[in-house]
Amino acid sequence: MKSALSQLGRRTEPPPISWLMNLALSRPQLISLAAGFTDNESLPTDFTLEIVEEVMRRPRSGQSALQYGPTPGDPELRELTARRLTDLDAACAPGRRRAYSADDVIITNGSQQLLYMISEVLCDPGDIVLVEDPTYFVYLGIAQSHGIRCRGVKLESDGIDLDHLENTLKALKKSGELKRVKMLYLVSYYQNPACLTTSLKKKRAALKLLRAYEKAAGHPLYLLEDAAYRELRFSGEDTPSALIDRNSRDRLLYTSTYSKPFATGIRAGFGVLPKDIMEIVARVKGNHDFGTANLVQRVLVRAIQSGRYEMHLVQLRKRYAKKAGIMERAMRKHFPESIEWPETRGGLYYWASTPKHAKTGTKSKVFNTALANDVIYVPGSLCYADDPTRRKPDNEMRISFGSAKEKNIRDGIRSLGEVLRAHC
Numbered sequence: 001m002k003s004a005l006s007q008l009g010r011r012t013e014p015p016p017i018s019w020l021m022n023l024a025l026s027r028p029q030l031i032s033l034a035a036g037f038t039d040n041e042s043l044p045t046d047f048t049l050e051i052v053e054e055v056m057r058r059p060r061s062g063q064s065a066l067q068y069g070p071t072p073g074d075p076e077l078r079e080l081t082a083r084r085l086t087d088l089d090a091a092c093a094p095g096r097r098r099a100y101s102a103d104d105v106i107i108t109n110g111s112q113q114l115l116y117m118i119s120e121v122l123c124d125p126g127d128i129v130l131v132e133d134p135t136y137f138v139y140l141g142i143a144q145s146h147g148i149r150c151r152g153v154k155l156e157s158d159g160i161d162l163d164h165l166e167n168t169l170k171a172l173k174k175s176g177e178l179k180r181v182k183m184l185y186l187v188s189y190y191q192n193p194a195c196l197t198t199s200l201k202k203k204r205a206a207l208k209l210l211r212a213y214e215k216a217a218g219h220p221l222y223l224l225e226d227a228a229y230r231e232l233r234f235s236g237e238d239t240p241s242a243l244i245d246r247n248s249r250d251r252l253l254y255t256s257t258y259s260k261p262f263a264t265g266i267r268a269g270f271g272v273l274p275k276d277i278m279e280i281v282a283r284v285k286g287n288h289d290f291g292t293a294n295l296v297q298r299v300l301v302r303a304i305q306s307g308r309y310e311m312h313l314v315q316l317r318k319r320y321a322k323k324a325g326i327m328e329r330a331m332r333k334h335f336p337e338s339i340e341w342p343e344t345r346g347g348l349y350y351w352a353s354t355p356k357h358a359k360t361g362t363k364s365k366v367f368n369t370a371l372a373n374d375v376i377y378v379p380g381s382l383c384y385a386d387d388p389t390r391r392k393p394d395n396e397m398r399i400s401f402g403s404a405k406e407k408n409i410r411d412g413i414r415s416l417g418e419v420l421r422a423h424c
Contacts, residue, residue, distance in 0.1 A: 012145035016382045031375045031412035037403035042319045044312050051302045065298040071286045073107025074297040080304050092238040104272050107292045111257040111269030121280050122182045123148045130184040134383035136192045150385035159198030169213045183222040189230040190347030193383045193398035203242040224253045231261040233346035234321035250274045323401040334417025348402035354395045358424045361394045370419045375412045
């Protein structure tokens with residue numbers, strides 16, 4: 001009998017992250033260096049309880065928190081978000097302070113929902129999104145389910161390779177496919193998975209290139225800047241967002257989250273969108289959920305206003321700096337010299353490369369031997385789009401220090417090092 005499922009329902013494949021997470025849950029002894037969970041011990045349970053009590057103590061504020069709210073989000077949280085973004089950019093671009101408006105901010109159920117809705121609003125099946133090579137593999141799942149084709153743009157130490165971006169746009173124009181391109185997606189801070197940060201110079205140049213090809217495309221070309229890891233910086237200087245340039249705003253879709261820097265159980269993301277895109281995304285969000293949970297938003301308002309959010313962030317950065325240091329020292333001690341990785345200054349990961357003959361994919365000896373030795377990582381091949389113009393690399397690993405306990409980081413890296421020495 002023919003399936004009753006829609007094309008999207010039939011097309012959607014199981015996300016790789018679900019398989020990796022289920023594997024870890026089904027084997028309690030398994031050391032997971034795969035899941036991008038945040039640090040369990042640093043979750044702010046004490047002051048979150050205080051905040052909930054403060055919110056619920058007064059009938060008026062408690063009732064409001066337990067009621068529906070505006071679809072674009074709590075007005076106070078939108079205003080606080082706009083101010084935080086203004087302050088973040090002003091701090092790393094002295095003399096160029098630009099105030100962002102709460103009217104341009106939308107609050108969502110995590111930034112993942114916003115990435116989904118933006119893709120839903122802008123893309124039809126067969127359209128093209130340009131992505132970093134490698135990129136956030138959960139976004140690749142969104143693209144796959146919507147029938148979106150992805151083309152990879154190579155990465156350099158400070159972000160995308162602009163020459164490769166231009167050559168890709170030229171090739172798409174020549175083939176007649178440029179009209180199907182809708183946006184360029186960048187994870188711009190401590191990139192998941194490659195741990196790199198895109199410089200402001202490259203963001204500006206990318207926007208300029210996209211504008212140069214709009215006439216041939218026949219429609220606007222957007223830059224989607226995913227800044228989910230921005231507040232998890234534990235060393236080095238911050239980099240301004242592309243929002244800081246006034247002439248970029250009508251083509252920039254900025255997304256981020258409160259979940260990773262505060263608590264992943266607090267499902268609250270946010271975006272700054274051009275007014276025409278904001279209007280349509282808000283309509284779609286209304287169909288999704290009527291609006292993000294009010295109680296979650298009121299907890300965040302109180303956390304930010306009281307200074308407890310910022311205090312927590314300071315401690316969280318110290319925690320991740322310590323765990324990143326533990327992981328790097330363990331890799332230097334146990335990994336063979338042939339394994340390479342870039343410096344990590346924020347986020348939750350290291351991105352390690354093996355010699356090309358030492359495959360790391362799900363069917364490889366490295367992955368399956370590691371699994372047999374009770375340690376798991378994210379195979380790098382999962383982080384590459386199905387791009388017909390190149391073969392997927394299969395000699396990389398995303399290794400997370402986010403949720404693993406310190407002892408598990410040391411033990412897991414030692415065990416993984418034994419596997420790598422045997423196969424590299």
